[in-house]
Amino acid sequence: MKADRFQELASAAGPFASVYFEDTHTTEDAAKVAELTWRAISEKLEELGVSEEVRAHVEHAVTEGPTPVGTSGRAVVANADRVWVDERLVRPPLQTEVRWSDGPYLIPLVEHGSRGRPHLVVRVDHVGADLTVHDRNGAVVHEETVEGDDHPVHKASGAQTPGYGDPEPPVEEQRRRNIAKVAERVTELADEYGTDPVFLIGEVRSRNDLADALVSRTADVAVQVETGSRAEGSDPAQTRAALDEGLAQQRLAEMDEAAERFRAGAGTGLAVEGLAEVTAALRERRVESLIIGDLGDATVLVGDDPSVVAQDSDALSAMGSENERVCRADEALPVAAAVTGADRLVRIDERLSPADGIAALLRY
Known part of the structure; x- marks a missing residue:
């Protein structure tokens, strides 16, 4: 995930309530379950000593938000000023977590x-396509329709058979031209808005033809979605689930790339692991990608601002920091990466087991 989506949040004043929970809505008693879930969250917030102001922000986000469709998770992060995060999760958490x-x-x-990067959704057939650009928060920022020429794009039948002058070549040529027109506009929008990924929705042949027609830089970020079509009546819930699956698959690809780059960079000075080396790289603003494994209950020291993190007081003093706080590493390190200009935050699974549960790819 792009780290810069958290820069403003990471620079805001705490303390913060961070709440993650499942809000699946697939059964008749879903509303009752949601009520019980909020009651448990509210009790936990009170137990932790969360201020009434922050509790009110969280309650409004949890109880007044839109009713979810299907299997879903939610994330809510708030401080005394506002709700900073209120979004769906591609996968619901295994258990409710309140901090x-x-x-x-x-x-x-x-x-x-489910957010964090601009993306382009393309609903395509052999006549044209509907294009929708979403920003990193999921909001629609641009919509348009691309239509090809109004000539037939279906093969003729009956008397129009090969024996009477085969119409198939001009039909195929028109399809190709329509797809080429869509591909050109898709690339223009992808370049303009920096969308990654580009989701391709439609029947199989249309998707494949469009994917083949895209220039390489756009094709590299294209994800074919097997559910949904351009036709009216496509199930929005199924399409949303398919887009979520596309995002999940892309994150798996990010994990593969991060693990491969870490192994290639180990011993070269371009990849480090362990709390001591990663916190040093963060203080020096050299981290390009922070790779987050299982940090457990590890802690680090945080200095005068969130960018100053260390394992010992001497390192903080060397940075001129006059204050130090003991913070959980799984909270402090992603925040430090965001405010020091890291490009990506990558949550890693068993494909890589860095020392202390943390690693980084470095710029230099």
């Missing part, structure tokens, strides 16, 4: 957040 801490807890968002 009250100096900084926001971001790891579940990195792993399963």
Whole structure:
């Protein structure tokens, strides 16, 4: 996930309530379950000593938001000023998690957040396509329709057979031209808005033809979605589930790339692991990608601002920091990466087991 989506949040004043829970809505008693879930969250917030102001922000987000469709998770992060995060999770958490801490807890968002990058949704057939650009928060920022020429794009039948002048070649040529027109506009929008991924929705042949027609830089970020079509009546819930699956698959690809780059960079100075080396790289603003494994209950020291993190007081003093706080590493390190200009936060699974549960790819 792009780290810069958290820069403003990471620089805000704490403390923060960070809440992650399942809000699946697939059964008749879903509303009752949601009520019980909020009651448990509210009790936990009170137990942790969360201020009434912050509890009110969280309650409004949890209880007044739109009713979810199907299997779903939610993330809510708030401080006294506002709700900073209120979004769906691609995968619901295994259990409800509620924290009250100096900084926001971001790891579940990195792993399963449904936002974080602009993306382009293309509903295509052989006549044209409907194009929708979403920003990193999921809001629609641009919509348009691309239509090809009004000539037939279906093979003729009956008397129009090969024996009477085969119409298939001009039909195929028209399909090719329509797809080429869509592909050109898709690339223009992808370049303009920096969309990654580009989701291709439609029947199999249309999707494949469009994928083949895209220039390489756009094809590299294209994800074919097997559910949904351009035709009216396509199930929005199924399409949303398919897009979520596409995001999940892309994150798996990010994990593969991060693990491969880490192994290639080990011993070269371009990849480090362990709390001591990663915190040093963060202080020096050299981290390009923070790779987050199982940090457990590890802690680090945080200095005058969130960018100053260390394992010992001497390192903080060397940075001129006059204060130090003991913070959970799984909260402090992603925040430090965001405010020091890291490019990506990558939640890693068993494909890589870095020392202390943390690693980084470095710029230099």
